[in-house]
Amino acid sequence: MKNIPLMILAVSSLLPLGTSAVVLVDFDASQSVTSQTVMGISRFFQPDIPIISSQDKESYSGSPIYGAFYTAGEGLYGVSEKEGAGLKIRWNPKIGAPGEKLSGLFLFKKKDFLQGAGKQSVALVAGSDQVSVQIGYSNPGTYGAEHPVQSANFRFVLRDQNGWFISESLPIESKKSLLLKATMLAYFRYDPALDDAATSAGIGQSAQPSFQGIRFLGFRLDAERGANIAAGSNVGVTEFSVQGTLVESTQP
Numbered sequence: 001m002k003n004i005p006l007m008i009l010a011v012s013s014l015l016p017l018g019t020s021a022v023v024l025v026d027f028d029a030s031q032s033v034t035s036q037t038v039m040g041i042s043r044f045f046q047p048d049i050p051i052i053s054s055q056d057k058e059s060y061s062g063s064p065i066y067g068a069f070y071t072a073g074e075g076l077y078g079v080s081e082k083e084g085a086g087l088k089i090r091w092n093p094k095i096g097a098p099g100e101k102l103s104g105l106f107l108f109k110k111k112d113f114l115q116g117a118g119k120q121s122v123a124l125v126a127g128s129d130q131v132s133v134q135i136g137y138s139n140p141g142t143y144g145a146e147h148p149v150q151s152a153n154f155r156f157v158l159r160d161q162n163g164w165f166i167s168e169s170l171p172i173e174s175k176k177s178l179l180l181k182a183t184m185l186a187y188f189r190y191d192p193a194l195d196d197a198a199t200s201a202g203i204g205q206s207a208q209p210s211f212q213g214i215r216f217l218g219f220r221l222d223a224e225r226g227a228n229i230a231a232g233s234n235v236g237v238t239e240f241s242v243q244g245t246l247v248e249s250t251q252p
Helices: 006-012
Strands: 014-016 022-028 037-039 066-071 076-079 087-091 101-109 121-123 130-135 149-160 163-167 177-181 187-190 203-206 216-225 233-249
Touching (some): 087 101, 149 233
Antiparallel strands (some): 022 233, 037 076, 076 087, 087 233, 101 216, 149 163, 187 203
């Protein structure tokens, strides 16, 4: 071993278990939610305290959801069955003002990843980095200045060995799907504890994740209230899955 270059040892110390992608996160509101639960209080991100879990919500049976929620008014966040838009942010009828913003962060922690990934090192690599997203229905099926929701956006969020990262903002539509390659998105530095619905204070400069040593995977939803405040509306995700690769150490 003493004749083997140190650089080769360093590169080979973390090797993929295989070339096939494994599913790390697989949220489906139709499988894990029996009725709606919504809450109307701002929640600051705490990495060890979920904002939604089966322990305190009888209607939810999925993996714990960590994250945060920011509202300047009386907006809501929560989880509901598929018809109610899944993991979501929401305005009730006659609540909010045109231009008001909501921001909801929903994250899955590594210890709850599937395929035994919670006990192994996890990476996202080209070809094993697919992110599938199904957007829920938003009354009245479209966004616009004259509607309950003027606009809505989705951002992919991860924490790897180098810290937190958030993707570019991706406009979404009611009931539409997104099929993304995580390693192909543009990213920014992110601090979920500093986030703010009005100013996105937690988003920093452009940066590139390592995609190694993944600890959290999830997404952020942002929405702006439209002129029709007499009507309520959800902005949510009913299905969310992420593929990745398991990595093992070859060091003795």
